[in-house]
Amino acid sequence: MERIKAGVLRFRQYVLPHMRGSFGRLSSGQKPHALMITCADSRIVPNLITDTQPGELFIEGNPGNMVPVHGKSTLGGMCASIEYAVSVLHVPNIIVCGHSDCGAMKGLLAPKAIGKLPAVKNWLEHAPSAKEVAGIKDPVERLRLITELNVLMQVENLKTHPSVAAKLKRKKIGLYAWVFDIESGLIRAWNEKSGKFKVWPPLPKQKKK
Numbered sequence: 001m002e003r004i005k006a007g008v009l010r011f012r013q014y015v016l017p018h019m020r021g022s023f024g025r026l027s028s029g030q031k032p033h034a035l036m037i038t039c040a041d042s043r044i045v046p047n048l049i050t051d052t053q054p055g056e057l058f059i060e061g062n063p064g065n066m067v068p069v070h071g072k073s074t075l076g077g078m079c080a081s082i083e084y085a086v087s088v089l090h091v092p093n094i095i096v097c098g099h100s101d102c103g104a105m106k107g108l109l110a111p112k113a114i115g116k117l118p119a120v121k122n123w124l125e126h127a128p129s130a131k132e133v134a135g136i137k138d139p140v141e142r143l144r145l146i147t148e149l150n151v152l153m154q155v156e157n158l159k160t161h162p163s164v165a166a167k168l169k170r171k172k173i174g175l176y177a178w179v180f181d182i183e184s185g186l187i188r189a190w191n192e193k194s195g196k197f198k199v200w201p202p203l204p205k206q207k208k209k
């Protein structure tokens with residue numbers, strides 16, 4: 001807590017004086033550009049990787065960036081966040097962002113590792129089956145693929161939520177699937193045309209010497 005305490009003091013002394021105007025405007029409401037559903041992993045900082053300011057992202061984090069299929073048995077905090085962001089805040093975009101080296105995805109591939117974590121095991125039922133990548137021998141490739149499949153599945157699950165479905169029907173909302181690579185700092189987004197995840201935005205082409 002001493003590290004956190006020192007951070008709060010630095011914020012109060014050095015950051016807050018430069019942001020009083022922004023916080024003053026935000027004190028009466030918010031109008032975020034997107035709902036970002038990402039993993040609760042401490043290494044994933046949405047405002048950092050998107051260079052956004054307070055009030056620009058409505059963030060929902062949970063293990064494995066899951067979106068439960070809408071239904072009476074799954075109504076809870078996750079569903080409430082989606083409903084509020086879409087129906088009340090009218091976010092024009094929803095981003096589901098997975099990441100490399102995801103502990104939840106590792107648990108999905110190694111069920112024995114989460115045998116004594118019943119809540120985690122139950123939560124992972126919202127993810128794809130590990131059987132979908134069982135034929136891949138390379139563990140690195142297997143983890144990459146299950147991470148990508150999971151993000152795509154969660155985007156599909158979003159479409160079962162009435163608030164999202166209604167906006168999609170009227171073409172009032174965009175859904176995006178991302179995977180953030182921790183080591184490189186790059187985002188790969190699902191590209192419908194190619195059927196692959198590609199670096200987004202594209203890296204600038206290097207000029208030929």
